[in-house]
Amino acid sequence: MPLAAGALVGAMTEPNAPRRARGFRAWWGKTARWTVEASGSVWAFLGALLVIVVWALTGPIFRFSDTWQLVINTGTTIVTFLMVFLIQHSQNRDTKALHLKLDELIAAVEGASNRLIDVEDMEDDDLTRLSEAFQALRAKALEGDEEAKRTVAEIAPRVDPALAAMAEAQRRTSARASSR
Numbered sequence: 001m002p003l004a005a006g007a008l009v010g011a012m013t014e015p016n017a018p019r020r021a022r023g024f025r026a027w028w029g030k031t032a033r034w035t036v037e038a039s040g041s042v043w044a045f046l047g048a049l050l051v052i053v054v055w056a057l058t059g060p061i062f063r064f065s066d067t068w069q070l071v072i073n074t075g076t077t078i079v080t081f082l083m084v085f086l087i088q089h090s091q092n093r094d095t096k097a098l099h100l101k102l103d104e105l106i107a108a109v110e111g112a113s114n115r116l117i118d119v120e121d122m123e124d125d126d127l128t129r130l131s132e133a134f135q136a137l138r139a140k141a142l143e144g145d146e147e148a149k150r151t152v153a154e155i156a157p158r159v160d161p162a163l164a165a166m167a168e169a170q171r172r173t174s175a176r177a178s179s180r
Contacts, residue, residue, distance in 0.1 A: 051075075
């Protein structure tokens with residue numbers, strides 16, 4: 001029986017649910033979200049453009065000295081260095097939220113397979129083999145192979161023993177259901 005949509009999210013509002021982060025983590029999360037949002041705005045772009053124009057216009061005043069060049073180089077290096085961490089934080093957060101949304105959809109849809117619900121936790125080599133196996137399965141399905149259209153049971157043993165066990169359990173369940 002699938003979980004009701006929103007059941008897990010609803011559980012987070014219960015009195016015994018985990019509390020929101022406090023202190024530095026809460027500050028970091030809010031600050032990072034705000035900064036990423038602000039830095040992606042048209043105003044941030046115009047501000048950066050203005051800094052470059054002002055810097056370029058001051059070139060003749062400072063006789064295009066090494067110090068004049070060092071100012072823009074240092075400034076852009078610092079901003080780039082800090083933005084890498086903000087962008088990575090934002091990307092990690094978005095990816096985690098996307099996975100949670102997909103996991104909820106899989107859990108909520110009756111008959112949906114949950115074999116790959118935590119595929120993002122697999123090792124890179126396993127992900128590569130799984131991807132290759134699905135590419136092979138897709139090629140077979142395009143050639144008209146009916147079994148390839150329905151299941152990954154044929155390729156599961158080559159990918160991961162746990163997937164093979166799940167595929168076998170699914171096969172047994174399907175066989176029992178069709179014999180009724």
